[in-house]
Amino acid sequence: MGQEEAKRVVSRVICTHYRRLQYDQVQRLEPLQKEPKPNLMLIGDPGSGKTLILETAARIIGVPFAIQDASVLTESGYVGDDVNDVFRALLMKVDKNFALAEMGIVYFDEIDKLATPPGNYRDIGGKSVQQELLRVMEGASISLYTHGGNDQTINTRNMLFVMSGAFDGLQEIVRDRVDKKIIGFSVTIEEAPSLIPITQDLVKYGFDPQFLARVPNVVYLEKLTEEHLRQILHLPKYAGIAGRQRNFAAYGIDLNFTEDGLNALARKAAAYAHLGGRAVNRVLEETLTDFLYHLPSTEIREVEVNEALVNHPAETLSQMLKQYPVKTDLPNKIITETEKIRITYTPETYSHRLTEAGISPLLIDASVHYGLKYGCDPEEIPEIIQRWEVDIDDYQSGAESSWGIKLIFLPDARKEILREKLGIPSREISTILDRCTKHLTPDALQHLNTREVQINTEYLRNPQQLVIDLTRTRTE
Numbered sequence: 399m400g401q402e403e404a405k406r407v408v409s410r411v412i413c414t415h416y417r418r419l420q421y422d423q424v425q426r427l428e429p430l431q432k433e434p435k436p437n438l439m440l441i442g443d444p445g446s447g448k449t450l451i452l453e454t455a456a457r458i459i460g461v462p463f464a465i466q467d468a469s470v471l472t473e474s475g476y477v478g479d480d481v482n483d484v485f486r487a488l489l490m491k492v493d494k495n496f497a498l499a500e501m502g503i504v505y506f507d508e509i510d511k512l513a514t515p516p517g518n519y520r521d522i523g524g525k526s527v528q529q530e531l532l533r534v535m536e537g538a539s540i541s542l543y544t545h546g547g548n549d550q551t552i553n554t555r556n557m558l559f560v561m562s563g564a565f566d567g568l569q570e571i572v573r574d575r576v577d578k579k580i581i582g583f584s585v586t587i588e589e590a591p592s593l594i595p596i597t598q599d600l601v602k603y604g605f606d607p608q609f610l611a612r613v614p615n616v617v618y619l620e621k622l623t624e625e626h627l628r629q630i631l632h633l634p635k636y637a638g639i640a641g642r643q644r645n646f647a648a649y650g651i652d653l654n655f656t657e658d659g660l661n662a663l664a665r666k667a668a669a670y671a672h673l674g675g676r677a678v679n680r681v682l683e684e685t686l687t688d689f690l691y692h693l694p695s696t697e698i699r700e701v702e703v704n705e706a707l708v709n710h711p712a713e714t715l716s717q718m719l720k721q722y723p724v725k726t727d728l729p730n731k732i733i734t735e736t737e738k739i740r741i742t743y744t745p746e747t748y749s750h751r752l753t754e755a756g757i758s759p760l761l762i763d764a765s766v767h768y769g770l771k772y773g774c775d776p777e778e779i780p781e782i783i784q785r786w787e788v789d790i791d792d793y794q795s796g797a798e799s800s801w802g803i804k805l806i807f808l809p810d811a812r813k814e815i816l817r818e819k820l821g822i823p824s825r826e827i828s829t830i831l832d833r834c835t836k837h838l839t840p841d842a843l844q845h846l847n848t849r850e851v852q853i854n855t856e857y858l859r860n861p862q863q864l865v866i867d868l869t870r871t872r873t874e
Contacts, residue, residue, distance in 0.1 A: 400626045401447050404440065407617045411436045412455050412503070415558050419501070429555070437535055437612055439509070440562040441595070442619025445674025448562040452505055462502035464488035468561075469511035471527045481530045485540055485552050496552055503558045506531075510563030513604025528609045535559045535612040561613060571599045594618060622674050628664035630678050631655075638679050642686055646701065649694035653686075655703045662708035685711050696722040736773025743770065751776035757783070760813045764820035772823070786819055787812070789827035797835070801843060804850040805835070811853050834858050837865045 415436050422429070440448040449465070456463035466484035484504055492498040514524035534540060537555035572595050595618070597610055630636060639655060646653040663681050670677035685708055689701060698718060701707075707714045743751070748766050755776060757765055765779050774782065790807055797805035807815065815830055834853060842865045857864040 400622060401451065401619050404451060404617045404619050407615060408438065408451050408455055411438055411615050412459060412558065416459060419556055434614060436615055437559040438615045438617065439613045440617050440619060441565050443621060443672055443674045444564055445676035446619040446622060447675060448619060449507065452560055456503050462488055462491045462499055464491055464502060465505045465507055467508055468506040469508040481534060482540055482542060486542055500553050501556050503560060505560045507562050509561035510565045525606060528606050532608055532612060568595055568599060568603055571602050575599060621671055624664050624668040627667045627678055628661060630675055631660045631664055638682050642682060645690060650699060651693055652700045658705040659703040659708055662705040666708065688715055692719060692724065695724040698722050739773040739775065740770055748776055752779060755780050758813060761816055764817045768820040783816055786816055786827055790815060793828060793831045806852045808852055808854045810855045811858050814855050814858050834861050837862050
């Protein structure tokens, strides 16, 4: 939410970069010598949206995007990640498609951790890494060493590099510079120098001027306000809300948020403004944790998160527990056998196991649905189906002794019967078969010219047609 200026700059830089690459390729133009690349640096509080803006832009444009935590980077040859690791990650994102990877966006987060105090020339994780980044940002061929010894080369000429960080303490450097400018002069608020950092401030913070020269676009993200936090909470697919609703749903509890409840959460989150958008998650956790701990042990099946609950969670929970005390006769097992099956298998892996067990392809889908719903191990399904097959055989035998006819359910009909049973387990096999043979009344049996009746899928779906066809045969 918000960050309109940052969105404008980022979208302009990224779109122009890739449009220009496309134009040069179509026109078959040679790269201009020493043309600076439009690399970006985003400066803003944690949770202010730096990573989200870049991820969204990369997804919309359709280019690969790789993130590297700059705080763990060290000079090549030392313990820790080196700069080349992010290029390996980029290649993995595109299944080792080098041409596509060379058009990607490389994002170094926590870049402020590479700042090196003046005079420190032996910093293997700061100034040394800045020097290594100079070469790759300009455009270079990077050898990626592999365990097999087949080194491969990736070129960074067309990649876009983005840096980001919170830069704690940078504002103090800016204020110190500004204060020195206005001392001894009569200056109004409107005339005061801007508090936006300049290159001089970033150099004093600990960055090499040559490094900063390779990042011409610097964007400062604004602090999120209460209104921004309110907008985040109102997003239809906001994971902070949806995730907690699922947490409660896992215990059979519906979690609903009222309008005044969402507004109250935004007000509380504003107190953690230094956390940016993560403040919302912090407040949700503080507000709902105790409810999630106590309510599954009660008969409460619905919770309304309103203003009163947000402002007084402990008192609200206490009142709810007085009305619905904690139950003591709870099952010992948290995860039932059925839930274990659902956790262990996906529909795809369950289907594979059934195929290995010899289940007919016509019964696979219904068997997967039945097995996962009722928590059956895949090895149990053939035994269950075999028992139902025996029920069909018994029904056929009973028809011969009771009606004097040999009733035969053909293989395709048997599969249809078993599929129905798998879909509605509460329906007995005999009930399904009675429906199929209900038109074989004593009167109808007298008019049959055969004592062997074969039932296929068509007759299962249209039982009356069976008698019609059999009596028509006799008439003819």
